[in-house]
Amino acid sequence: DVKVTQSSRYLVKRTGEKVFLECVQDMDHENMFWYRQDPGLGLRLIYFSYDVKMKEKGDIPEGYSVSREKKERFSLILESASTNQTSMYLCASSFRQGANEQYFGPGTRLTVT
Amino acid sequence: KNQVEQSPQSLIILEGKNCTLQCNYTVSPFSNLRWYKQDTGRGPVSLTIMTFSENTKSNGRYTATLDADTKQSSLHITASQLSDSASYICVVSDRGSTLGRLYFGRGTQLTVWP
Numbered sequence: 266d267v268k269v270t271q272s273s274r275y276l277v278k279r280t281g282e283k284v285f286l287e288c289v290q291d292m293d294h295e296n297m298f299w300y301r302q303d304p305g306l307g308l309r310l311i312y313f314s315y316d317v318k319m320k321e322k323g324d325i326p327e328g329y330s331v332s333r334e335k336k337e338r339f340s341l342i343l344e345s346a347s348t349n350q351t352s353m354y355l356c357a358s359s360f361r362q363g364a365n366e367q368y369f370g371p372g373t374r375l376t377v378t
Numbered sequence: 379k380n381q382v383e384q385s386p387q388s389l390i391i392l393e394g395k396n397c398t399l400q401c402n403y404t405v406s407p408f409s410n411l412r413w414y415k416q417d418t419g420r421g422p423v424s425l426t427i428m429t430f431s432e433n434t435k436s437n438g439r440y441t442a443t444l445d446a447d448t449k450q451s452s453l454h455i456t457a458s459q460l461s462d463s464a465s466y467i468c469v470v471s472d473r474g475s476t477l478g479r480l481y482f483g484r485g486t487q488l489t490v491w492p
Contacts, residue, residue, distance in 0.1 A: 269421070307467070307484035308422075355421055366412070367480060369421030 268292070269370035271356055277376045284343040286373050288356030294368075295361035297339035299323075299331060301352040302372070308355065314339055315361060346377045380405040382470050384483035392491050395458055399486045401451040401468030409473040413442050413453045416465045416485070425453070425466075455488075463490045 272287035290297065298313040300323075310323030312331040320331050328350060332340045339358075343350055353374050357367040382403045391397050403411070410429045414422035426435045426442040428451070435442050439462075441454045455462055468483040 274419075305484065308482040310479070313479070357421075366424050366427065369423070371421050372419070374419075 269356055269358055269368050271354075271370040271373050273373050274371060275374045275376075277378065278343075278346050279378055280347060282343075282346050282377075284346050284375065284377075286341040286343075286354055286356075286375070288339045288341070288358075288370055289337055290339075290356075290358040290368070291337065292358065292368070293336065294358035295336070296359045296365075296367075297333065298357040298359075298367060299329075299339065299341045300355045300357065301325070302355055303352050311341065346375075348377050351375060351377045380470075380472065380481050382468055382481050382483040384466075384468050384486050386486060387484070388487040388489070390489045390491060391458055393458060393460060396454065396456050397458060397488065398455075399453045399466050399468075399488070401453070401483055403449050403451070403468070403470045403481070403483075405449075405470040405472050405481050407473040408446060408449075409471045411442075411444055411451050412469045412471075413440070413451075414467040414469055416467060418464070422467055458488075458490045460490050460492060463488060 269290045278284050299311045300308040302308050309325050314320045314333040330342045353372050355372045356370040359365045359367045385400045412427045413425045416422040428444040439456045444451045465485040465487050467485045470481045
């Protein structure tokens with residue numbers, strides 16, 4: 266079974282803190298994605314990566330950065346957390362070619378106070 | 379603009395009843411359409427996938443239909459159970475995307491009451 270794990274299920278941070286969200290997948294997938302999910306808005310793509318050290322902006326990249334130093338690991342970084350970044354963050358991975366199924370992690374519920 | 383619209387936004391049914399969720403999309407060129415189930419506090423899990431040539435696909439009590447001409451899909455749940463309470467998300471991908479980008483609907487929140 267594909268497994269996508271995220272470092273924390275729940276996280277509480279203060280405004281201005283630097284926040285790291287980690288995601289690891291064990292299926293040798295090339296593609297990895299970070300989404301945020303807010304009530305009434307659905308999932309929105311923040312960043313994605315199709316290879317090690319490669320990254321592409323999604324629909325809402327402002328206030329976020331990412332890092333992919335190893336194929337299995339994709340990190341989302343909030344350089345200076347703000348209250349409007351309180352959300353559920355979901356990581357996903359998939360094989361590169363075609364419109365393949367994305368497998369999601371369990372999510373991290375981040376609260377910024 | 380590629381969009382996916384779902385209705386209703388929320389739905390409450392009694393255990394044992396059937397229900398149908400709707401999805402309309404404008405994604406083009408179309409590749410496939412998936413229905414995901416997301417339990418509260420969990421990541422989404424794929425239920426069905428349908429390509430352009432498929433009209434119906436079943437997964438247990440879940441049956442998805444696709445009309446590629448009208449760009450509509452539905453998810454029918456038969457003999458609902460309490461465990462069906464979840465958000466159901468329609469997700470469409472386009473053939474032009476080699477990196478597997480997806481377009482998400484906002485989901486239908488289904489609640490099954492005993």
